Structures are given as structure tokens and as C-alpha cells.
Amino acid sequence: MKAIGVLTSGGDAPGMNAAIRSVVRSCIYHDIKVFGIYYGYQGLINGNIEELTIGSVGDIIQKGGTMLYSSRSEEFKTPEGQKKAIEQLNNYGIDGLVVIGGDGSFKGATKLTEQGFPCIGVPGTIDNDIPGTDYTIGFDTALNTVIQAVDKIRDTATSHERIYAIEVMGRDAGDLALWAGLAGGAESILIPERESNMDEVLEKIQRGHERGKRHSIIMVAEGVGSAVDYAEQIQDKLNLSTRVTVLGHTQRGGSPTANDRVLASRLGASAVDLLLNNKGGLMVGIENNKVVHHDIIEALQREHKVDEGLYQLSNQLSI
Structure with a gap:
């Protein structure tokens, strides 16, 4: 293998730049060429490709987003688009490809x-929804962004004695x-992996109100619906002042945490090692703090599961 390409695709995630840096510098360390492919799969089809050097990835490890940019590509979903993509890879002499992104990527x-x-997938998404890895690049940073917001919202919820429904991505x-x-001390957590029981949410709020608690945080995953709808139900049935905060794309930005930088560096280097050993069709991940790899097709066929222990703990601690 004489040259490797790297691209980012789909939604951006903090730590993608750290992963790009790891891929580029690992390639150069092993004395092979590395090409950056801009604008994801559409950029691959269009030939937005250039050779990268050590300096190309200098001073990016601490930056959010992706220096290679990202885009969605309907054309790549077609056999014709995929053929064009492979032709471009061959034109540039690229022998293997590292793809950083989520399940769509x-x-x-x-x-x-x-x-x-030969392709190697590196999981980069704040959703943490890729089977085959305990954590995805960007999840830790997004989590800390949410926690910072929750802490601030709790201050004003306490001051005004209000219920806040906070909607997060995922x-x-x-x-x-x-x-x-769990980390923010929410009174109720609504997630798509569990059937939402609004009666339990209302009962918990009411029980707290009766013992003198004047504020509550309800955490709503976007996969279960709009936080606005849940807030309206609380307001209507309990007649308690309720507000909504939708954190939106603030969760995808920001400087990556140390955990995400280290994770991205480990996974990017592992992806290069696999390609250098003539292995493709795999994804890299982290399990029990060890870098692992799985067949990428088989991994995508597995169902993502939420941590049962954490869910039970959250219910136990939010009585």
C-alpha cells in the first residue's frame, strides 16, 4: 500500500480533526502518501482531493468540526456514483480509504x-450509536457541552421555581x-430505547413538589419526540410553570475534550495499521479501553443497545 485517503462524512463531531491528524501523521511516519478528500463522498466523486503533509494537520487537534468539511451525497448512493468514486481513488493512486463518521458514512x-x-471505518458521531465500540469520537465532548447547559438551566429553574424540559440530540x-x-441530576429521562411513561414522569414531579421541591429537569432525547409536547403535558396536567430548551447544534461544536482527542488519535492510527496490513472492510472501536476491530458490515447489522445499568441507576437516584 503506497497511498491512503481520508475523508469525513455526515454530521461533524468534535475530535474528527484529531482523527484526521492521526491518520495523516501515521501515514507519514510509515513513509506512505496520504490524501485528504474534501466534502465527504461528494467531494470524492468530484475529485476534491489533495496530498496532505505534516504541516497540513498542524494546530488542528484542539479544534472542533472537520478541516476536510462534510456533506451529504445522494449521487454516491447510486452504483454510478460509487463507480466514479473508485475511479477517482484509482486516478490518485489511493490504495485504501479511512472513513470517519457515523452509520451513514x-x-x-x-x-x-x-x-x-479496502476501507476502514472510524466512528465519529456525538450520538454514540455505532455498534462495536463503547464510545464514538465526539460523544464525550457533546456530553460535557450538555452538562454545562444543564447546570446553567438548573440555576434559573431554581430561581423561578420552574420545570425545564431539555431536548438533546442523538x-x-x-x-x-x-x-x-444521570450526570446532571435530571428527575426524569426519556429515551427511545424505553417506552415513555408520562404518568410516571408526572407522578415523580408531583411527589417532589409535595415535599417542597420547586424545580425539576426532564431530559428528552430527540428520538422520543419534541420536548415542547412533553412540556405542554406537564403544564396542562400539573399546572406548574414549565419551560423548554432545545440545545440543538451547539452540541456538535466546540473544542474536543482530552478523552475525545486521545480516542481519535488511537482509532486513527489503528485504521492506518489495518490498511498497511492489507485489511479492509473493517471498523475500529474501543472496548474495555482496548482498540478493537470488527467486520464493518456485520457491525452495522447489530442493534445499538443502551446501558441498562445506567438507566436503572438513573431511576434509582431520581426518586
């Missing part, structure tokens, strides 16, 4: 893998809401 990597082009996964709810 991994699905793109499987398409290239099925056509015989798509169809509840990890961000669950971890943030």
Missing part, C-alpha cells in the same frame, strides 16, 4: 468494500440523554 464504506476497495439513540440526565 459506514454504509458508504461498505459499498466500496463490496466492490473490492437521533434514534438515547445515550446522550441518559448520560447527561
Whole structure:
């Protein structure tokens, strides 16, 4: 293998730049060329590709977002688009590809893998919804961003004696809401992996109100619906002042935490090592603090599961 390409695709996540840096410098360390592919799979089709050097990734480890930019590509979903992508890779002499992103990005990597082009997936998404890894790049940073917001909201909730419903991202996964709810002391956590029982939420709020508690935090994962709807139910049925905060894309930005920088560095270097050993069609991940790899197609077929222990603990501590 003489040259490796790297791209980021889908939603950005803090730590993607650290992963790009790791891929680039690992390649240079092993004396092989490395090409950055800009604007994801669409950029690959269009030939937005250039060789990267050590200096290309200087001073980016602490930056959020992705220096390679990102985009969605409907064209790449077609056989014709995939053929164009492989032609571009061949034109630049790229022998293997590192794809940094979430499940949509991994699905793109499987398409290239099925056509015989070696790809390694590196999980980068704040949703933490990729099977085969305990954590994804960006999750820890997003979690800390949410916690900072929750702490501030609790101050004003206390001052005004209000209920706050806070909506966080995560798509169809509840990890961000669950971890943030537990760390932020939320009274109730609503996640898509568990059927929402509004009666229990209302009962818990009412029980707290009766013992003198004048504020509550309700953590709502976007996968269960709008926090506005839940807030309206609370206001209507309990007649308690209720407000909504939708944190939105603030969760995807910001300087990555030390954990995300280290994770990205480890996974990026591992992806290069696999390609150098002529292995493709895999994803890298972290399990029990050890770097692992799995067949990328098999990993995507597995169901993401929320941590049962954390969910039970959150219920136990929010009585």
C-alpha cells in the first residue's frame, strides 16, 4: 500500500480533526502518501482531493468540526456514483480509504468494500450509536457541552421555581440523554430505547413538589419526540410553570475534550495499521479501553443497545 485517503462524512463531531491528524501523521511516519478528500463522498466523486503533509494537520487537534468539511451525497448512493468514486481513488493512486463518521458514512464504506476497495471505518458521531465500540469520537465532548447547559438551566429553574424540559440530540439513540440526565441530576429521562411513561414522569414531579421541591429537569432525547409536547403535558396536567430548551447544534461544536482527542488519535492510527496490513472492510472501536476491530458490515447489522445499568441507576437516584 503506497497511498491512503481520508475523508469525513455526515454530521461533524468534535475530535474528527484529531482523527484526521492521526491518520495523516501515521501515514507519514510509515513513509506512505496520504490524501485528504474534501466534502465527504461528494467531494470524492468530484475529485476534491489533495496530498496532505505534516504541516497540513498542524494546530488542528484542539479544534472542533472537520478541516476536510462534510456533506451529504445522494449521487454516491447510486452504483454510478460509487463507480466514479473508485475511479477517482484509482486516478490518485489511493490504495485504501479511512472513513470517519457515523452509520451513514459506514454504509458508504461498505459499498466500496463490496466492490473490492479496502476501507476502514472510524466512528465519529456525538450520538454514540455505532455498534462495536463503547464510545464514538465526539460523544464525550457533546456530553460535557450538555452538562454545562444543564447546570446553567438548573440555576434559573431554581430561581423561578420552574420545570425545564431539555431536548438533546442523538437521533434514534438515547445515550446522550441518559448520560447527561444521570450526570446532571435530571428527575426524569426519556429515551427511545424505553417506552415513555408520562404518568410516571408526572407522578415523580408531583411527589417532589409535595415535599417542597420547586424545580425539576426532564431530559428528552430527540428520538422520543419534541420536548415542547412533553412540556405542554406537564403544564396542562400539573399546572406548574414549565419551560423548554432545545440545545440543538451547539452540541456538535466546540473544542474536543482530552478523552475525545486521545480516542481519535488511537482509532486513527489503528485504521492506518489495518490498511498497511492489507485489511479492509473493517471498523475500529474501543472496548474495555482496548482498540478493537470488527467486520464493518456485520457491525452495522447489530442493534445499538443502551446501558441498562445506567438507566436503572438513573431511576434509582431520581426518586
